[in-house]
Structure formats: structure tokens, C-alpha cells
Amino acid sequence: MEISADETLLSRPWWIVLPLLVGFVTTIRFLFSILQWTYVYVIRPGKNLAKYGQWVVITGPTDGIGKAMAFELARKGMNLVLVGRNPEKLFKVSCQIKAEIPSIELRTVVIDFSGDLIEGVARLREAIKDIDIGMLINNAGVSQINPKFFHEIDEITWANMVNVNLLAPTIVTSVVLPCMVRKRRGAVINVGSGSTVVIPSYPLYSVYTGTKGYIKHLSESLHAEYKNFGIFIQCQVPSYVVTNLTPGLKPSFFIPTPSQYARSAVRCIGYESQLIPYWSHFLEYALYKLCPAEFILDKLVLKASLRIRMRSAKRAKEKTRRLS
């Protein structure tokens, strides 16, 4: 269709102009997202983390994401205070890190976040009183092993989950933050969950996602509260990563190993106050966003949770059969 000199596109009927405009805006937005994605996940370099201070406190460094992040931070020359519940695992991880990076300084603090939180944080306060803490990584977390309906789980499990995922990061932050306020620099990185962004609900993981929703809101408010103190608060929201928290998962395009994930997570520290650190998780969320209505996502996520539940029940049955 040709447009003559005295006839502009906008003088055409609306049913021709509107789809063309929508197409144009959508294409521009799509191209912009690709550029942004390439910059954030491929080009953008990591920050110099030592500017916050030479030491990092990291919770849950004995397995999964936390362990991989501890290694990654050690490789960047940071000293570590490892906070975990299991003294043997803490000792083993310390030896492994020290073997790879002999120049690193390490301290360990034993706290069971579902048990001796208050006595434990007193030990943490003592352990960090003479060092320059630049960063805190609130990573320790628990979930139920398999997707379950709320009424199927006992109150002790719920209480532990709330203590480890919600109370512990709150209290640990309150212990570490005053050092940062005094120096007017520092960073707190909270590990949230993708279940609190893009998807409207996460059925069969209701309390887990509830605790991570708290972490997201706590981080946003603390970020606004402390940015004028030179303290940066960030909530990182991973989707699935292959760890003890996700039994049965195997690494794939959308599911990284802890080391793959940790490399991206450490590189993102100091940028957006809430972000998806891993590139294919971002693509996964972009796909969710294409869904035209929330109730459809609700249905899809419920179906996915029920499928995982069925598969894990099958696995458990097979295991019992093999043992008997």
C-alpha cells in the first residue's frame, strides 16, 4: 500500500494505523530488551567488591548456592566469615577454600537458625567485632522437600522455615548493619526467590514463597532506608538451581549448577536493588510475562507443582521397593 505525499500514515483509518503502531512499539521494546539483556548478562563487568570492605559474612556456605558464592568471593580476594549450623561441614568447606586460595583469611561461626539463633548471633557479633565487614550475604534457606498442601505439613516444619528464611536474615542483618552504618559503606545481599516475581502464586510451596516475599519487601525498604548511608541492599531472585533444595533436578538450559549461578550472582552485586542474576532465568521470566492473564499462570504453576509432587512420590515408592 503506497502513501502519497499529501497522505500521512496517521490519516489512514484507525484499524490500519493501530496495529502498525502496536507492532512498531512492540518491536522497539523487544529490541531494547535484547540490548539490555546483552549488556547486563554478557558485557557488564563485576564491581570492585573490596570497596565495601575486605570481609564478607555469608550464611549457609556449606552447600549449594552459598558454598559456590563463598568460593567465587574468595577467588575475588575477599576474606570470609562463614556462618553455618554444622561444624564439620564448616570445617570441610574452610579447608577446601583455603586449599584453593591459601592467602585468604577465614573465620567460622556456628549458628543453627532454627535452634540457637539468639545465642548464635551473640557469637557472630563477637567474631566480627574487630574486622572490616563490607558485605553480608543472607543465603541460608530451607524449603519442604516436595510440593505439599499447607495442611499436610506440621507446625514445627513451618516454624523452622519461618525462622531460617525470615527471622534469621532479619536478625543477622541487624547485627552486621551497625558496622556498615559507622563506616558509611557496605552491601547486604539477600537471596530471595523467583517465586515472588512474575508468577502471581506458588501453590504447594505457600509458606516458602511467603517467607521469600518478606525478603523481597524487606530488601526494597532497607534499600530506600540506607542508600543515603552509602549502604547498598540487593535482593537476588534465582529460579531453579540444582542443589539439595531441588532434589531430582538436573542441570539444563534453564537450570544452572550452583557454580554457574554463583559466577553471575557475584558479578551482579552492587547493581540493581532487585535482580535476576542468571541469564536463562531472565529468559524464563520473560516467557512467563507473555502469558496474557494471571489466572492462566496460576493454573500452569499449580499443574507444574502437582506434576513434581507425583514424580517425587513415584521416586519415593521406587526407593522403598528397592530397599525392601
Ligand SMILES: NC(=O)c1ccc[n+]([C@@H]2O[C@H](COP(=O)([O-])OP(=O)(O)OC[C@H]3O[C@@H](n4cnc5c(N)ncnc54)[C@H](OP(=O)(O)O)[C@@H]3O)[C@@H](O)[C@H]2O)c1
Ligand atoms: N536451589 C534453588 O532452586 C533456589 C531457587 C530460589 C531460591 N533459592 C534460595 O537460595 C538459597 C540457598 O539455597 P540452596 O538452593 O543453595 O540450598 P542448599 O543447597 O540446601 O543450601 C542451603 C544452605 O543453608 C544452610 N541451612 C539450612 N538450614 C539451616 C539452619 N537451620 N541454620 C543454618 N544454616 C542452615 C544449609 O546448611 P547445611 O549444609 O548444614 O544443610 C546450606 O548451607 C536459599 O535461600 C534458597 O531459598 C534456591
